[in-house]
Structures are given as structure tokens and as C-alpha cells.
Amino acid sequence: MLLIPCPWCGPRDEAEFRYGGQAGLSYPSDPEALSDEQWGDYLFMRDNPKGDFAERWMHAAGCRRWFDVVRDTSSDEIRGGSG
Amino acid sequence: MEGPYAYASTAVKADWMSGGSARYWRAAEPKSGYDVVVVGAGGHGLATAYYLAQNHGITDVAVIEKGWLGGGNMARNTTVIRSNYLWDESAAIYEHSLKLWEGLEEALDFDIQFSQRGVLNLAHDLGDVRTSMRRVHANRLNGIDAEWLDPSQVKEFCPIVNVSPGARYPVLGATLQRRGGVARHDKVAWAFARGADRHGVDIVEHCEVTGFVRGDGGRVAGVETTRGTIHANTVALAAAGHTSVLASMAGLRLPLQSHPLQALVSVLLEPVLGCVVMSNAVHVYVSQADKGELVMGAGIDAHNSYTQRGAFHIIEHQMAAAIELFPVFAHARLLRTWGGIVDVCPDASPIIGLTPVDGLLINCGWGTGGFKATPGSGWVYADTIANGRPHPLAEPYALERFTTGALIDEHGAAAVAH
Numbered sequence: 001m002l003l004i005p006c007p008w009c010g011p012r013d014e015a016e017f018r019y020g021g022q023a024g025l026s027y028p029s030d031p032e033a034l035s036d037e038q039w040g041d042y043l044f045m046r047d048n049p050k051g052d053f054a055e056r057w058m059h060a061a062g063c064r065r066w067f068d069v070v071r072d073t074s075s076d077e078i079r080g081g082s083g
Numbered sequence: 084m085e086g087p088y089a090y091a092s093t094a095v096k097a098d099w100m101s102g103g104s105a106r107y108w109r110a111a112e113p114k115s116g117y118d119v120v121v122v123g124a125g126g127h128g129l130a131t132a133y134y135l136a137q138n139h140g141i142t143d144v145a146v147i148e149k150g151w152l153g154g155g156n157m158a159r160n161t162t163v164i165r166s167n168y169l170w171d172e173s174a175a176i177y178e179h180s181l182k183l184w185e186g187l188e189e190a191l192d193f194d195i196q197f198s199q200r201g202v203l204n205l206a207h208d209l210g211d212v213r214t215s216m217r218r219v220h221a222n223r224l225n226g227i228d229a230e231w232l233d234p235s236q237v238k239e240f241c242p243i244v245n246v247s248p249g250a251r252y253p254v255l256g257a258t259l260q261r262r263g264g265v266a267r268h269d270k271v272a273w274a275f276a277r278g279a280d281r282h283g284v285d286i287v288e289h290c291e292v293t294g295f296v297r298g299d300g301g302r303v304a305g306v307e308t309t310r311g312t313i314h315a316n317t318v319a320l321a322a323a324g325h326t327s328v329l330a331s332m333a334g335l336r337l338p339l340q341s342h343p344l345q346a347l348v349s350v351l352l353e354p355v356l357g358c359v360v361m362s363n364a365v366h367v368y369v370s371q372a373d374k375g376e377l378v379m380g381a382g383i384d385a386h387n388s389y390t391q392r393g394a395f396h397i398i399e400h401q402m403a404a405a406i407e408l409f410p411v412f413a414h415a416r417l418l419r420t421w422g423g424i425v426d427v428c429p430d431a432s433p434i435i436g437l438t439p440v441d442g443l444l445i446n447c448g449w450g451t452g453g454f455k456a457t458p459g460s461g462w463v464y465a466d467t468i469a470n471g472r473p474h475p476l477a478e479p480y481a482l483e484r485f486t487t488g489a490l491i492d493e494h495g496a497a498a499v500a501h
Contacts, residue, residue: 001395
């Protein structure tokens, strides 16, 4: 089980969190302007690295706030986080 | 469990007892080049190599594997075989696979302990009931055996399921595919390996891909490996959870996320469970191995990971549900748990076929349910490789569907318990 550093509540068990996948994605500013390929990319393509991965977590059983962490997917070691 | 096959269980056992002198495949040294290099000696890769040789006469083939043969998800799955998927495209490919399973022991002359003991999919609420009945009708329209059982029929078919109305997860009925069942996964890998080897296919273990050889116009013309450069006219990935890592070496981005998927076995027990029981709603799927262990699968861990380890709260959640459904399991003791890495697509369906990179083909995204597809997947992938165009059953599974939007949404029939 992961020990996840919630920036508000401190390190807590993984079971208290909901996963949000890749961090740093934003809704396209002008969706109408996207080609089918670009829209498909936005909907379906996510990074899937073996190594450092910036991802979202939500402290569902705690403060219920979203935050980002960087985790190494080859070891599950969490290297850092931010609100 | 003994069949009339050259490599029946007794032969395997006798060989082990005598120190394991027999070899199902040669430990090949990689040559400098092949017509086709298949990356990944799991079930899908080995089946692909076997059918390339058997169906298409293409024998200048290597299957390269970074670890040992059948040591990835092929050794980690819960061995469930069925074809009762909802959509026509899925029904077609999984039923093709099931039909191949039904003749596989004869075709490969190998006892793989294929057992059509029936697969129950339980329904716990009215939504489940409606979608399950819809799936039964869809299956029948596609020529796939499917039945709807009411709770008393469920009890009759599987006496240890708790069907009392007061249960936490009341059983309102179940679908039954009698032709579904299980097979011994290791033996399936060995059987395909032996079959491919006999056609002259080289199986090269402990040979990890570190990059791709690029030829004219950027086409893939081989692989760089920890055992040297291997040239190839076609490189065909069959690498499951690590497909994204390989594809990225060729500059190819895929709609895959790699997750841990856990399973476990109990200690050896007397026979108590004569069929496969699945419950998507409560994330339990269970059968009993011939040796006696209860074999149970959990749901995926939510986060991406390549560690082949999952969190224990997933196991705990699954055990709580299993004991509700099967009160007798409370007496069982856990023997071991493990994890594999599964590559999950947004629509819970695989990706099979050509890629924007010439010379590179993919067969991936089988997610939590690839084992049942092993022969069918190998069959259509081999045909796709041999002819340079998708096999008709693979056509709907092209990468392009994530641009066109023609998804094959099998979350309902596949869900977590694929």
C-alpha cells in the first residue's frame, strides 16, 4: 500500500485516496478547432511511462482536495508532491 | 484429467521426477536476422509464432523474451476462458478463440487441462439483471451458448453460492456459459512453444529489447537487444503491460495505461467448486484448480505501475466480498498473492494490427482478460503479420478507432473481471 503525502493532511494510507491519473491535462481552449486526431488524443491518450510520472490524487476520506505527486512507476516511490 | 496426448500430465510429471531432461523447445541463440521477430514469449506471442508457421508457412521467426517463457501475465492470470461478450466484434473474436480452445489439445498434441466446467456471471441488482439478460440474448444472436439462471438454478449449478435474499450481495440470477471454463496456463505456453519450436521457430529467452533498428524512411527493420542486434522484416509486439515502453522507443504513443492486477490462491482444499463464478459488481472471480487451490482474481489497482505489486486493501476488499458470496470460504487460508501488469485500453478492448510506423505491428490492450483470447489472438495476429493487412476479425480493433470514435465498449461484459 502506498503512503501518499497529502499536502494538507500529511502522509496517509492509499486506501483514503482516489486516483486521478496523469496530471497537467487541461480541457482544450478551443475544442471546435481540433481535428479528430487531436480530439482523440485529448480523450484517450495518456502518458504511461516506466519511471517518473506526475499524477493526480484526491484525499477522498480526508480533506477531499486534489493535488499532484510525482511517483516512479517502476518502484512506486513517491518523489514529491504539490498542491 | 488424462488425455490421449503425447505430452499428457503423466509424461510431464515423469519428466520432472527424472530431473527434467526433456525439452519442449530449444534454447536458441539469436541469429542476425529473421523474417519476423515477435517480442514477448507469453501466450499471445507464442501462439502468434505457432500460427505464423502452422497456418502461413512462415518459419523464419524468433520469439524474444526479456525474462523467461510464460513468466509474465501468462503465469499470473486466473485462467478463465469464455466468449460471452456483448458486442458483435468481441463475440466474433472471443468465440473464434473458444472454438480454437476446443480443438487445441488435439492440434498441439498436448494436455493443457482444458476443462469446460461452465462460467457463471452473477447479477446482484436489477441493473445487473437487465444487462445480463441483454447479454444472453446478444450472445445467442451471435451463436454463442448462453443461459439465464434464476437464483434456485444458480444454487443447483453451484451449491456453495449464498443465494439467501438477506445476503449483502443478493444473487438475483446469473448468466451461464457452459462451454466456458479454465485451462492450465503454463501448459498452454509450453504447448505453443513446443509447437512453434517444432516448425523451426527460435525462442530466445533473457533477451530484452533496448531499441529499434530503423531502415529506409524510418521503417522498423529490427530490434536492438541485450543479446545484440536482430534484423527483421517485421517486428510484432506482444508485450502486454510493457507495450507502451516498447512503443515509445519507436516514437509511437498508444492509448494504454499499465496497472497492477492481483490474484491469489488458497491452500489446497477438497473439491468444493465445480465451475467458474464471476461477479463484476463485487470484483470476485473464482475457480478451483485441479490440484485444489481456490484461484481468485481481484480488481486492478487504480494507479499506473510497472512494479507487479498491488496494494493489500484491494485483496482485503475482494476477500470480504468472496466470503459474503461463499460463506464456506471463511475456512480457507490464503496461500499466496501476486500481481501482474496489465495494459488497459479506454474501451476495455484490445488493439491489434498495423501502426503508423512501417514494419511495426502491435497486439496489446487485452487488459485484465487476455488469457482466454490466447489462441484467437495469435491466429488473427499471425494472419495480419503474414498478409500485411488486418485479419477480418482484427479489423475493428485497429488503432484508428481512437480517432474515428468507433470504440468497442466492453466495460460491461469485461469490466474488471475480464
